[in-house]
Amino acid sequence: MDIQIEQPPVDRVRQKPQGERRGLVLINTGNGKGKSTAAFGLALRAHGRGKAVQIYQFVKVPSARFGEHRSFEQLGVPVEGLGDGFSWKSRDLDHSAELAREGWAKARQAILGGEYFMVVLDEITYPLIYGWLPLQEVLQTLRERPPQVHVVLTGRRCPQALIDLADTVTEMQLVKHAYQVGVPAQRGIED
Amino acid sequence: MDIQIEQPPVDRVRQKPQGERRGLVLINTGNGKGKSTAAFGLALRAHGRGKAVQIYQFVKVPSARFGEHRSFEQLGVPVEGLGDGFSWKSRDLDHSAELAREGWAKARQAILGGEYFMVVLDEITYPLIYGWLPLQEVLQTLRERPPQVHVVLTGRRCPQALIDLADTVTEMQLVKHAYQVGVPAQRGIED
Numbered sequence: 265m266d267i268q269i270e271q272p273p274v275d276r277v278r279q280k281p282q283g284e285r286r287g288l289v290l291i292n293t294g295n296g297k298g299k300s301t302a303a304f305g306l307a308l309r310a311h312g313r314g315k316a317v318q319i320y321q322f323v324k325v326p327s328a329r330f331g332e333h334r335s336f337e338q339l340g341v342p343v344e345g346l347g348d349g350f351s352w353k354s355r356d357l358d359h360s361a362e363l364a365r366e367g368w369a370k371a372r373q374a375i376l377g378g379e380y381f382m383v384v385l386d387e388i389t390y391p392l393i394y395g396w397l398p399l400q401e402v403l404q405t406l407r408e409r410p411p412q413v414h415v416v417l418t419g420r421r422c423p424q425a426l427i428d429l430a431d432t433v434t435e436m437q438l439v440k441h442a443y444q445v446g447v448p449a450q451r452g453i454e455d
Numbered sequence: 456m457d458i459q460i461e462q463p464p465v466d467r468v469r470q471k472p473q474g475e476r477r478g479l480v481l482i483n484t485g486n487g488k489g490k491s492t493a494a495f496g497l498a499l500r501a502h503g504r505g506k507a508v509q510i511y512q513f514v515k516v517p518s519a520r521f522g523e524h525r526s527f528e529q530l531g532v533p534v535e536g537l538g539d540g541f542s543w544k545s546r547d548l549d550h551s552a553e554l555a556r557e558g559w560a561k562a563r564q565a566i567l568g569g570e571y572f573m574v575v576l577d578e579i580t581y582p583l584i585y586g587w588l589p590l591q592e593v594l595q596t597l598r599e600r601p602p603q604v605h606v607v608l609t610g611r612r613c614p615q616a617l618i619d620l621a622d623t624v625t626e627m628q629l630v631k632h633a634y635q636v637g638v639p640a641q642r643g644i645e646d
Contacts, residue, residue: 301496312522331503
């Protein structure tokens, strides 16, 4: 129950960053919670600043109506499910792969079009690691995008080449999870 | 540029969790990005499910108008800044400590009152590790809260006793950050 008391930080004269403001590639990966919710939080922040945001979800089905979909609808932020929830519903993996490629074509156009401040590619690592999307094309799209466009990618086991290309990468590490002690998923928390 | 292709998961008959649905204590800690934004994403999800959410921010000032504040205002989710942004603005630490204690009294009441589905205590670890809030009282409040209330706590260097008490803990690890290569903070991304 002890706590290590620390001193608050003193004012530091921070070196002003020398770089330019520009669109970033941000990745949330790892086995812990918070990869998608942190991407949603970023979208919420950008939207609040009056920026155009588009969210694509590579696993969720188009009809998904989780809490986040309802709130983003209220905000007027478009969220598009591109998948078929393959990990528990579909066993037609050829169809899942086809959906991923069709979805990526849309997302690619949104990134390259330059009309969005931020494009979120939620759970895109799964179609990548299942070999459904060509990693090279994703990397190339990110490299060739208009310089002001921010792209946020989420999902476990992010390919190293994406990490190398990204500007900001966070690994969400699972320390513990309520599921491990038998608490079931709950509406408003998990979906 | 190589990528290790994996097989999609096969359908598993999952053991149904035996525990009860109940309010959780969720913590986002670590030095990486995404602690607060993931808490905002959870609040967004809960709100979308029609649940009552209250967000308290222990470092932000009451007048803060970042992107997230503007979006939550649009959603009708109350966000209250309890601090004075002490780490860069105030040097009157006695005042900062007093604000933290006053803010905690409000947050404590919201948690114990039981009318909220979720209470977010954003950046609460800072007043705790600076010795401004009594850790014992925070622990006791979490233990004695109505069982259906979810509490989300964020901030670096979370005290171990809080981790021990929590149901779900994620450590956001910094893999890399755009700031490290000189890109300044940007509106819509950092605030």
